Amino acid sequence: MTAACLLLLLVSTRALVPSLALTVSPLVSDGAVLVAAPAAAHIFGEGAARKQEVRVAIDGQTLATTTANEDGTFGASLPPRKASTAPVTVTVSTDTQQVVVNNILFGEVWACSGQSNMQMTVSSAANATAEILRAKQYKHIRVATVAQISLPNTTVPAYEPQMQQTWTDAATGLDGAPWTTFSATCWFFGRNLYDRLGGDVPVGLVAVSVGGTAIELWTPVSDQSKCQDAPCFDTNRNCALWAERGECKRNPGYMLVRCRYSCKQCAGPPWRPGGGGGDGHATLPYLQAKTALPSYSERTPVTPEQYVNDDRRGHSTIFDAPEMRAALAGQFVNDMSYARHSPNDVDDIIDSQGGLNDDRASLWNGMLAPVLRMSLSGLVWYQAEANYYNPTGRTPNVGYRCLFPAFVNAVRNFYRASKPAHGDGMSELPFGFVQLAGYCDTLWKAADCSYSSLNLVAELRWAQVSGLAKAPNRVLGSSSFFATAIDLEASNGTVAGNATWGDIHPPDKQHVGDRLARAAMAVVYGDTTVHYAGPVLSACEVRTSMHAKRGGDNSAYLDLAFDATLLRGDAISLHAAHGLEVLLASSNGTWLAAPLVRANGYTARAQLPTANSDVIAVRYAWRDNPCCPQSYGPTEPPSNYTCKELACAIYASSSELPAPPFYASVDRSGRCQLPWNPAKNAKLKSKKVSTSHALVAGGGVFVSTAVVAGCRSSMAKSRSTAVDANGELSVKSDPRCTREGMAPLRLRGTTSANIV
Structure with a gap:
């Protein structure tokens, strides 16, 4: 045999058997948390002989067997096991080798992925010192961080991830690790989830993030192919x-x-400034761009x-x-x-x-796909900033509006394909995400931070929710949920020493984590008592001399109604007047302010610019920096102004959750057309409310505790719920309340239907 043939034989043999030493994924290593029932924990690794039997035992009792693949990889799903704070020992063995993994807990396991906002560590978050000290109370929350590995130019993802930080329990992380490496968003989400689950269910958190990365790097190439780029510019x-x-x-x-x-x-x-379509938006993204950069x-x-x-x-x-x-x-x-x-x-x-x-799919191959081989309770995603250049929020199948759902589907499909049939116990992997925070380019003059009319980040936020204002929705699925961060931005100089006003990386990750946990409790865990959604527009109607009026009132205004069922008995609160804008057929593509003047239960009213306002579209919080009143001014503000956190206009009064942005066209009858709520496109009907409040001249915040009369929920306080044949939660409420327009909630392990 020639030397060349011998070398070829050695290379071929090595490809079939990558390792002779039996290994288990580092995600299933000492101190790990594995997913509890109804899901089945997936144990996987490498190094077995081809077609060799691999056994998995807990505390000496064999509970699963599988056969190794041709390349020596293997995976086996354990029978669903209830959550417990009592540690167990997992043994993986063949006839010739075994691996023992100690101190394993069963509970809820979430992966957290994305770019810089997800990568921002606990040590960089607001009030970091106090938060790190507080972590010692959470000995049953364990965290791990995946190493940043790029694997380009391949369609075969790595089988196991490499780790930057192996499993560590929060109570012993007081020496700086893992808080100098672990994600703040992931930590605050997991901590809030742990508390809301009662404090007796272990929580495992796996951070998988790389700053400054576009979604194309996290998505398989084949799943990106159907998405078009934005027009050339x-x-x-x-x-x-x-x-x-x-x-x-x-x-x-x-x-x-x-x-x-x-x-x-x-x-x-x-590139050129100006341009635009008939609806006031650009044919190029830079409508009304500043002429002097x-x-x-x-x-x-x-x-x-x-x-x-x-x-x-x-x-x-x-x-x-x-x-x-x-x-x-x-x-x-x-x-x-x-x-x-x-x-x-x-x-x-x-x-x-x-x-x-x-580099498309390089981080999918090197980091995310290997984590998806693990059984999870769900995945939380904080990314989109690096895709600001290609949002096309109101155009399906183009840009991020297409890439994001393609990514979500790729995650879910790979997750299921990597497990034995129905071994995960779920019909659809829960997927949560964060709608981007307020933003301006802080390398520019301070005034430019507010007076940007490019609004690409605003378009990107709309793309994140697929133009449907809320989640769950019909594009992202019944187990999708989100938290908006539009009112969370670093303000008044510096916060935590590393951010300034307008930075898209707010150090306040506590609010982000709390909002995500609320949404997960409602959508994934079926908690019918938690307030988890800010006010979501369900109907609006123009009242001017050009549209039908009611009661002889000649004022020009816009009535808005918000989804009462999503509010769960909460009411609307106005914190400011700014943020709502209308587009007139006669305004030459210029959006005009429509100040909010009153809130009443779950309705609000805005003043229109003129009595004969020919409104053709309405939008809210449609700015890169949507919660600053200066963002809507006709002239540039002073260079030294600041903007406060939690300063958007519309909130739920008791939960303090902000209304997410919305955009809607208005038909000739003056009614808003809402793709996310078609049943509400009919004429807006008044609802009797117990009290009201108004934002009066001179400013100030007026918070109403009003609820719609006859619609006080009688939901049980316990977390036990019933699920009907469609996978919807059965909620005991006053029969006069309606569930119309509500996105059906979903318990982990169930299915859901009728999502809009």
Whole structure:
């Protein structure tokens, strides 16, 4: 046999048997939490001989057997096991080898994935010192962090993840680990979930995140193929100049995404200010863009060293990455969206390899897919910032509006395919996400933070909910849920030492975690008592001289009604007057303010600009920075103004949950057309309420505790619920209450139908 043939034989044999040592996934290692009933914990690993029997035992009792695959990988699902704080020992064995895993708990297990907002650690969150000390109370919450591994140019994901931080219980993490590596959003979500489940169900949390990464890096290539890119355009007026300087080749990660036209990646118009369609939105994303963008010299920090090394490294570089890259003379600046402080971060490597197109699915292969082989209670996602350039929030099958549902489906499909049939105990993996926080590019002058009319982040938030205002919805499924962060932004200078007003990375991850946990309790765990949704628009109607009026009132106003069932007996509270806008057929594409003047139960009223307002569309919180009144001003505000947290206009009064953004067209009769609530497109009907409140001249917050008369819930206080044949929760309520428009809730392990 020649040397070449011998070498080929050795390579082929190695491919069939990657390892002779039996190993179990690090997700099933000492100190792990495995998912409890109704799901079945999945034990998986590598290193068995082909077709060899693999046995899994708990405390010496064999509970599952399986046969190893051709490549030595194996997976077996245990019988569903009730949650318990009593640790057990898991043994995985073949005829020749065994692996013993100690101190295993059974409970709820959630993966948390995304980019920089998910990656932000507990030690970087607001009130970090106090929060870390408080963590010692939670000995039955255990956390783990997956290492940042990029695996491009393959369609075969890694079988097991690599770990940055192995399983650690929260009570012993007081020496700095895991809080300097573990996700703050994930921690506060898990902590709130643990408390709401009664404090006796172990919770396991697995963080899987990389800052500055687009969703294409987290999604299998095949699942992205049906999604179209946005129309060809440059996102910066300097693209042509940068392309002329050769930046398309030197800095492809930025240029081939942000300057597609100038880099000859597509055929279309170059970047230009202005333009727009008949509904007041741009045919290009930059409708009413400012004609004088600040020069590089006007931005801060002013030196590359400050930019990379200072504590504000989360700031966006979307408009100046090529210039900054040149100034650094080859040193790395992450041109996907955010400056990074370590050249060894995986996103640094991704960008240096040639940009997005070369790295699609690289983080799916290296990080997320291996985690999805584990049995989970669900997954929480905080990402979208790096896709701001391609939102197309109101156009299905294009941009993030298409990519996000494709990603969710890919996650669920792979999750099920990686388990034995029905071994996970669920029909659909629960999926929660965070709607993006307020944002402005803080490298610009402060005034530009508010007076941006680009609204790409606003469009991106709409894309996150598939243009349906709420979740669950018919696109993302019956087990989807979300928390909006539009009113959570770093304000009044600095917070936690590393963020400024307008930064899209708010250190206040406590509110994010609480809102996610509320939604998970309602949608996944069937808690019928928790307030989990802010006010969601269910109907609205214009009252002007051009539309039918009621009661002889000649005022011009807009009546809005919000989904009473989602509010669960709560009422509307107005914290401010700003945020609602209308588009008139006569306003030449300019949106006009419609100040909110009154709330009454679950309805509200806004003043229209003129008595003859010919309204054709209405929108709320449709700004990159939606909760600042300065964002809606006719002129630029002073450069030193600040904006407070929790300062949006519309909230639920007792839960303090904000209304998410909405956009709706208005028909000739003056009624809003709501794709997420078609049953409510009929004429708005008045409901009797017990009390009301108004936002009067001079400002101030007026909170009403009114509830709709005859619609006080008599829901049981316990978490036990009944599920009907359609998978909907059976709720005991006053018969005069209606469930119309309510997204049916879902218990883990059940199915659900009739989602809109």
